[in-house]
Amino acid sequence: MRRGQRATVNLADRAYEQLKAMAITYQFRPLERLAEADLVKRLKVSRTPIREALNRLVTEGFLTFTPNRGFQCRPLDAKEIFDLYEVRRTLEASAANLAAERATDAELDELADFLKRSRAAPDDASVVDLVSLDEEFHERIARLSRNAELLRILQNINARIRFCRWIDMENGRRAATQSEHAQVLDALRARDATRCVAVMNSHIARRLDQIVDVIREGYARIYMGSYSQVRPARARAPRVPAEP
């Protein structure tokens, strides 16, 4: 993933992936202090790669840090999630706008194909899988915007709000999601940038006003351990820019 090309797996990267997965699923309790010695025992590597991984996760917003006190799990904070959704809405609208200009017809066909395959997912698919499909649809559009930085930022935001989207997806969001995605595709095919922006905006805005409830539910999940055993569906997100 990270670090461009080579397949070498170094311990720091592995620790990063593991810790990130744990942070996303809130296997650490909000504000819980992460003692490095514990993680050494759990991940079976020395402090050096663990600290490297933890530092990256701080930079990416998955953990917090206090000097001489170490790393903590980020709080599940309604304001933060709200801000992230707001930024995401802006960026996704922009991505759709750009994609309407820049995507080839063939690429839009592929997108349509993906949407079709998504609809074929079974009714009892897990929320984790459904959110994963949802994310991929949006990520594909971001890719069609041809803007690597936009894509990178969105991937980070998506990972940070993923936990909330699992919860959100549980209340029969699937049908609405699918029809809204279809509308986005229509607008893209029509090359109607204005409509793209409008549809994407309202698609995401609909979720914005429910965050407080989702957060409340989220706390319940964390302390009841509902998603703790979950593993993210796929490895993700190169770390390096453009890619640098």
Added chain:
Amino acid sequence: MRRGQRATVNLADRAYEQLKAMAITYQFRPLERLAEADLVKRLKVSRTPIREALNRLVTEGFLTFTPNRGFQCRPLDAKEIFDLYEVRRTLEASAANLAAERATDAELDELADFLKRSRAAPDDASVVDLVSLDEEFHERIARLSRNAELLRILQNINARIRFCRWIDMENGRRAATQSEHAQVLDALRARDATRCVAVMNSHIARRLDQIVDVIREGYARIYMGSYSQVRPARARAPRVPAEP
């Protein structure tokens, strides 16, 4: 800076600030390999804090990394700068939009005041200072959007394109910048979100089509060493989110 409250200065943070300043000013040549042993000698700290700093800078997009080969200076890449400007334009427009809704009258008065003081800067002010004032104006608006994530992302983007903005500012951009800023302020005071977005968009878009030229000039500067001795005007950008 980083790490919320405590004033303790650890070596890793200091190394981070120094290396970041060097990366921004391209004191490293594009694609130059940064040998850790050299940095140890130059910064007079051991490899551990240096590696921590370098890793952060990779995550933030100031450096690149190749496994088993270490860290390199990012290339001065037109596509990357273009992408960053494009994202910036979207986010700044959004920030202005939100600020028009959320800023108090008193806050807009302060902004007006800042603009007035900026105009008082001497004619022979350095481009570094002028860009710093420019950035601060935009950063203030981002703050008025009340969206901590938006602010954070913009700060990162600003640092990454700062080098190009120095060059851009050299061709008598000052007057145009000031009048455009005044227009943004007007639109904010009128609480006219639509006009805010429009004005901000064109303010930034004007720069977009000159990037290729700026990059070309940038290479000349790097290899002639023009900005090498420059120090960024002020310490910046908390690392931690919302604060998460």
Added chain:
DNA sequence: CGCTGTCGTATTGTATACAGGGATGTATTG
């Protein structure tokens, strides 16, 4: 009874040793 200061322990911050992989240069062979 509560507050404050000091000591001990646990945890983080930094340096450094050591191991392994990559790149380069040389020698040998076709």
Added chain:
DNA sequence: CAATACATCCCTGTATACAATACGACAGCG
């Protein structure tokens, strides 16, 4: 002469030892 294989050296990746700091407990004092 060119190409390839090998050896060597340098640099990165990881572990670990040591230093510094914070936290908690306990005791002394007001």
